Amino acid sequence: xxxxxxxxxxxxxxxxxxxxxxxxxxxxxxxxxxxxxxxxxxxxxxxxxxxxxxxxxxxxxxxxxxxxxxxxxxxxxxxxxxxxxxxxxxxxxxxxxxxxxxxxxxxxxxxxxxxxxxxxxxxxxxxxxxxxxxxxxxxxxxxxxxxxxxxxxxxxxxxxxxxxxxxxxxxxxxxxxxxxxxxxxxxxxxxxxxxxxxxxxxxxxxxxxxxxxxxxxxxxxxxxxxxxxxxxxxxxxxxxxxxxxxxxxxxxxxxxxxxxxxxxxxxxxxxxxxxxxxxxxxxxxxxxxxxxxxxxxxxxxxxxxxxxxxxxxxxxxxxxxxxxxxxxxxxxxxxxxxxxxxxxxxxxxxxxxxxxxxxxxxxxxxxxxxxxxxxxxxxxxxxxxxxxxxxxxxxxxxxxxxxxxxxxxxxxxxxxxxxxxxxxxxxxxxxxxxxxxxxxxxxxxxxxxxxxxxxxxxxxxxxxxxxxxxxxxxxxxxxxxxxxxxxxxxxxxxxxxxxxxxxxxxxxxxxxxxxxxxxxxxxxxxxxxxxxxxxxxxxxxxxxxxxxxxxxxxxxxxxxxxxxxxxxxxxxxxxxxxxxxxxxxxxxxxxxxxxxxxxxxxxxxxxxxxxxxxxxxxxxxxxxxxxxxxxxxxxxxxxxxxxxxxxxxxxxxxxxxxxxxxxxxxxxxxxxxxxxxxxxxxxx
Numbered sequence: 001x002x003x004x005x006x007x008x009x010x011x012x013x014x015x016x017x018x019x020x021x022x023x024x025x026x027x028x029x030x031x032x033x034x035x036x037x038x039x040x041x042x043x044x045x046x047x048x049x050x051x052x053x054x055x056x057x058x059x060x061x062x063x064x065x066x067x068x069x070x071x072x073x074x075x076x077x078x079x080x081x082x083x084x085x086x087x088x089x090x091x092x093x094x095x096x097x098x099x100x101x102x103x104x105x106x107x108x109x110x111x112x113x114x115x116x117x118x119x120x121x122x123x124x125x126x127x128x129x130x131x132x133x134x135x136x137x138x139x140x141x142x143x144x145x146x147x148x149x150x151x152x153x154x155x156x157x158x159x160x161x162x163x164x165x166x167x168x169x170x171x172x173x174x175x176x177x178x179x180x181x182x183x184x185x186x187x188x189x190x191x192x193x194x195x196x197x198x199x200x201x202x203x204x205x206x207x208x209x210x211x212x213x214x215x216x217x218x219x220x221x222x223x224x225x226x227x228x229x230x231x232x233x234x235x236x237x238x239x240x241x242x243x244x245x246x247x248x249x250x251x252x253x254x255x256x257x258x259x260x261x262x263x264x265x266x267x268x269x270x271x272x273x274x275x276x277x278x279x280x281x282x283x284x285x286x287x288x289x290x291x292x293x294x295x296x297x298x299x300x301x302x303x304x305x306x307x308x309x310x311x312x313x314x315x316x317x318x319x320x321x322x323x324x325x326x327x328x329x330x331x332x333x334x335x336x337x338x339x340x341x342x343x344x345x346x347x348x349x350x351x352x353x354x355x356x357x358x359x360x361x362x363x364x365x366x367x368x369x370x371x372x373x374x375x376x377x378x379x380x381x382x383x384x385x386x387x388x389x390x391x392x393x394x395x396x397x398x399x400x401x402x403x404x405x406x407x408x409x410x411x412x413x414x415x416x417x418x419x420x421x422x423x424x425x426x427x428x429x430x431x432x433x434x435x436x437x438x439x440x441x442x443x444x445x446x447x448x449x450x451x452x453x454x455x456x457x458x459x460x461x462x463x464x465x466x467x468x469x470x471x472x473x474x475x476x477x478x479x480x481x482x483x484x485x486x487x488x489x490x491x492x493x494x495x496x497x498x499x500x501x502x503x504x505x506x507x508x509x510x511x512x513x514x515x516x517x518x519x520x521x522x523x524x525x526x527x528x529x530x531x532x533x534x535x536x537x538x539x540x541x542x543x544x545x546x547x548x549x550x551x552x553x554x555x556x557x558x559x560x561x562x563x564x565x566x567x568x569x570x571x572x573x574x575x576x577x578x579x580x581x582x583x584x585x586x587x588x589x590x591x592x593x594x595x596x597x598x599x600x601x602x603x604x605x606x607x608x609x610x611x612x613x614x615x616x617x618x619x620x621x622x623x624x625x626x627x628x629x630x631x632x633x634x635x636x637x638x639x640x641x642x643x644x645x646x647x648x649x650x651x652x653x654x655x656x657x658x659x660x661x662x663x664x665x666x667x668x669x670x671x672x673x674x675x676x677x678x679x680x681x682x683x684x
Contacts, residue, residue: 029113030063030113030114030115031062031064031065031109031112031114031115032055032059032063032114032116032238033065033067033105033116034051034055034065034066034067034118034120034234035067035068035105035117035118035119035147036051036066036068036069036070036120036122036230037068037097037101037119037120037121037123038121038122038123038161039070039071039072039074039124039125040073040125040216040217041122041123041125041161041198041226042068042070042121042122042123042161043070043071044217044218044223045068045070045122045223045227045230046227047066047068049223049227050224050227050228050231051066052064052231054231054232055231055234055235058235059235059238063115065108065109065112067104067105067108069100069101070122071097073125073126074097074123075127075130075132076123076124076126076127076136076139076140076143077091077094077095077139078094078095078097078098079098079101079143079146080095080098080139080140080142080143080146081094081095081098081142081146082094083135083142084135086134098143102150105151114153116157116238116241116242117148117151117153117155117157118156118237118238119147119157119158120161120230120234121140121160121161122160122161122226124163124179124180124183125163125173125216127139127175127179128163128167128173128174128175128176128178128179129172129173129174131174131175133175133179136175136178136179136182136183137183137185137186140160140182140183140186144158155192155241155407156192157192157193157234157237157238157241158187158190158192158194159194159195159230159233159234159237160183160186160194160195161195161198161226161230162183162184162195162196163176163180163183163198164198164202164214164216164218165199165202166202166214166215166216183195190407191240191332191406191407191408192240192241192407193237194237195233196226196229196230196233197229198222198226201218201219201221201222201225201226202214202215202216202217202218202219202222203219203222204219204220204221204222205219205220205221206219207220239533240332240409241407242467243331243333243409243532244409244467244468244532245409245410245411245412245464245467245468246328246333246409246411246412246468246469246528247396247410247411247412247469247470247471248299248412248414248471248524249414249415249416249452249455249470249471249472249473250295250299250413250416250472250474250475251418251419251448251473251475252292252340252415252416252418252419252474253292253419253420253441253474253475253476253478253479254419254448254474254478254500254501255474255479255480255483255484255489255490255496255499255500255501256285256477256478256483256484256485256499256500256501257483258442258445258478258483260273261273261276261281262485262501266433266442267433267442267446268432268446269446269449270449271449271450271452271456272449272452272501275456275472275505276503276514278505278507279503279504279505279512280503280511280512280513280514280551281502281503281513281514282502282503282504282515282517282519283514283516284515284516284517284518284519285473285499285500285501285502285519285520285521286499286500286519286520286521286561286563286621287474287475287476287477287520288305288520288521288543288563289305289476289498289563289565290492290493290497290498290563290565291313291476291491291570292313292340292342292367292420292475292476293305293312293313293314293315293343293570294310294312294313294565295475295521296310296341296342296343296415297310297343298520298521298522298543298544299324299521299524299525300317300323300324300325300343300357300525301317301321301322301323301324301525301542302324302522302523302524302526302538302542302544303321303522303540303541303542303543303544304522304543304562304564306564306674306677307540307543307674307677307678307682308321308677309602309603309678310343311564311565311567311568311678312566312567312568312569312571313342313570313571314342314367314570315568315571315601315602316344316345316352316600316602317343317352317357317603318604318683319351319356319357319603319604320682320683321540322538322539323357323358324358324411324525325337325354325357325411325413326357327525327529327534327537328358328528329358329411331534332409333409333410333411334360334403334408334409334411335358335359335361335410335411335412336360336361336362336396336399336410336411336412336413337354337359337362337364337413337415338362338363338364338395338399338412338413338414338415339364339365339392339413339416339417340365340367340368340369340415340416340417340420340575341354341362341364341365341366341415342367342573344357344603345598345599345600346365346376346379346381346582347376347582347592347593347595347598347599348378348379348380348592349592349593349599350600351599351600351603351604352600352601352603355378355379361378361399362376362377363375363376363392363395365417365579366573366578367573367574367575368417369388369417369575370387370417370418370422370423371386371388371424371425372384372385372386373388373391373575374575374576374579374580375391375579376579376582380586381582381583381586382583383580387425387426387447388417389416389417389418389444389447389448389451390447392414392416392417393451393454393455396412396414396455397455397458400412400458400459400462400464401462404464414455416448416451418444418445418447418448419441419442419443419444419445419447419479420444421440421441421479422440423440423441423443423444424440425443425444425447426447427447427450428447432446438480441478441480452472456470465507466508467506467507467508468506468507469504469505469506469528469532470506471502471504471505471528472501472502472504473501473502473503473521474500474501475500476491477489477492477495477497477498477499478490478496481496484497484499485499486644486645486646487645487647491565492565492617493565493617493618493628494628494646495640495644495645504551509531509551513551515555517547517550517554517555517556517557518557518561518621518623519547519557520543520561521544522542522543522561523544523545523546523547524544525538525544526538526542526544526545526546527544527546527547527548529546530546531548540677540682541677541682543561545557545558545559556623560620560622560623560666562618562619562620562621562667562670562674563618563619563620563621564616564617564618564619564671565616566615566616566617567615567616568616571601578595578598581594581595582595606679606680608679609675609678611672611675613671614631614632615631615632617629617630617631618630618667619667620666620667621640622666624639624640624641624642625637625638625640625659625663626638626639626640627651627660627663627664627667629664629667629671635651636649636651637649637650637651637656637659637660637663638650
């Protein structure tokens with residue numbers, strides 16, 4: 001062996017091993033299987049023209065296997081082995097075309113691991129002609145069940161090409177519309193199914209070069225578009241199956257510095273400390289307002305709360321708003337909210353209750369609650385025994401257990417009533433913090449932490465923790481100014497009233513780290529949609545932004561953050577007192593509504609407020625600068641990196657006058673836009 005070869009051999013060997021490892025990794029990577037079958041309109045579809053390129057582009061060439069086998073003019077009984085007519089008649093042989101199809105499938109996936117299976121079906125003409133529409137839906141479901149059983153998968157996706165509008169009067173094919181309806185009803189009844197419209201694909205030039213109009217078969221371009229539509233629907237179903245569960249947890253009055261991981265000298269928060277070590281921590285996370293209800297509105301809508309009719313505590317979110325629950329529900333999520341609501345009604349048939357905001361299930365208090373609370377479960381009031389913070393976790397876990405094995409991903413909003421006063425709840429274990437200032441407040445923080453730990457533990461026990469996105473924050477600053485993380489505390493637009501603890505955990509994505517890049521509760525809505533790959537189609541202007549680039553190291557915020565408190569007053573909401581009164585009327589069988597004044601409040605009223613209104617305390621954070629505008633005519637300017645406690649007002653410093661003027665103009669324009677939104681301009 002030459003000296004040159006001896007020198008090069010280790011390098012060559014390492015390159016060969018690396019290449020082999022890459023090839024082995026690609027070969028072993030799970031693949032997405034797409035099975036295309038049916039009769040003539042599927043037979044006429046060439047997957048290589050538009051279907052396969054689309055799924056490959058979305059999922060990767062090495063991760064896609066496409067198998068097609070179709071035969072023109074055939075009834076579904078040649079695929080479904082258990083087929084019988086509505087009269088109970090069964091042919092001697094069924095399923096031969098299914099066996100032929102699955103032989104191809106078995107050959108294509110030999111030695112491969114399946115990440116997903118999607119069955120794409122275009123058939124029904126023969127069954128419409130032979131008048132078997134009554135059994136069509138059950139027959140097609142039977143074919144999908146066969147695929148599921150043969151491949152050992154309970155999560156098979158199904159995309160159905162609906163029959164075109166060829167014979168809508170059922171003259172030539174007596175069950176044409178009945179089969180169409182069976183196809184769509186079957187798809188609409190299953191979260192893993194979708195149907196594709198073909199009504200506009202049977203005009204133009206066919207494969208023989210002839211002009212066709214409303215033909216039984218599709219045009220050349222129709223087949224291309226059909227392939228694209230099949231691919232779009234299939235990709236959506238595959239991605240939906242991979243979407244994470246989402247759990248949004250929010251405390252009530254938990255200050256930024258009141259955690260172990262942020263250096264508090266004595267409060268015990270082992271769960272949050274563990275999350276901080278294992279997940280992604282926001283050091284500069286802000287509530288959209290320094291009190292509870294407005295921040296909750298900002299989480300639901302991605303908008304500054306004054307726009308949504310929630311300028312202060314106890315106000316109701318307008319039913320005109322598009323909420324994150326509505327958006328996720330439309331994207332296939334099952335949705336639930338548990339705990340402190342405080343942005344609407346707990347009565348049934350209210351335009352401002354959680355159902356109207358997109359939640360499938362709910363058990364809520366109208367405001368803070370402590371021990372033995374009165375709660376509204378989907379509009380029915382019940383008194384519960386135990387600590388309120390524990391009760392809401394019980395309800396959350398019941399929701400998660402109920403739906404964890406379903407086809408739909410879960411979205412749960414968990415809004416704790418702690419550590420809000422009166423601080424009657426006690427954590428597990430021996431008495432804590434005796435003799436400390438605000439001991440009850442800190443005890444409820446530890447209780448909250450214990451219940452959060454219980455939630456995380458149960459997520460692991462259910463086997464869903466890895467692909468659950470868990471986001472923790474608080475609704476406003478804490479009750480102790482000394483540890484608030486800034487000047488002042490809850491109720492103030494200074495840093496201590498807005499800065500809150502926030503951690504995002506998603507093990508499947510490996511999100512870890514810590515950032516000082518500013519973020520806000522208005523960012524939660526657009527960021528969640530970005531993280532799950534759902535397009536953002538917000539009907540109203542958002543104040544929040546997608547902050548997911550922060551997880552890859554982005555350290556600047558492009559969009560300023562606006563805050564506005566005391567624009568209008570709050571409204572007292574004594575949750576237990578109100579719900580107990582409603583319960584008494586429900587039990588007595590009195591006619592509804594049981595509390596008419598609280599059914600919608602002023603959520604559907606639009607008194608026109610002057611656009612130049614400036615009352616209250618507003619602020620504009622264009623990092624690292626923060627401008628305060630107090631009752632319209634008093635300004636303060638701070639540099640938050642150099643002066644995090646906002647103690648050195650720079651508004652009179654000559655060197656900052658140009659910046660001051662620019663920020664004043666930006667803040668004024670934003671405040672005017674907020675008033676226009678409150679007046680209803682966004683809903684026109």
